[in-house]
Amino acid sequence: MVTINGKDIHKLVVACDAGMGSSVMLAGTLRKQLGKSHVTVEHTAVRSIPADADMVVCHEGLAARVRSAAPGKPVVPFQIFLGDPAITRVVEAIQQGTDLDV
Template structure:
């Protein structure tokens, strides 16, 4: 398991499977939430996670695939809207702390 300090995060990847609907919406919403902290949010297919990725968020069903493609901290979520993972990410970026994944 890897971890990252929230104050070190400059980019968050929302990794998706084949579709571009719900995950694009998540990326846009999270991008607005994290903009005040100068953190970029990008939407990328799970098989194309870049090597410089720090934090990857994806559906729980995609976590194993994401871990095969990246050494980043990878955290799964269950719901595209209102999942507590998004609140936790914002809180750790804003206030400091560690994210494990």
């Protein structure tokens, strides 16, 4: 397990398999929720995760692929695209500047 402080997350990437659909909606929702923070939210395919990403969120079915594509990056898998507790914890850690265990 890795611990990262919300203050240290500057680029949050929502990784997906194909590049369209629910993950795009999640990225938009995160941009709105984090609009007043210091965080940039990007949406990208698993194969295109940028090297400067501080954290990657993805559907739990993609987590192993994301970890292979972005070794050393904190990965937060989630089960549902909207309202998932894992995503809520990420948003709260960023907004409050608290630690997040991933």
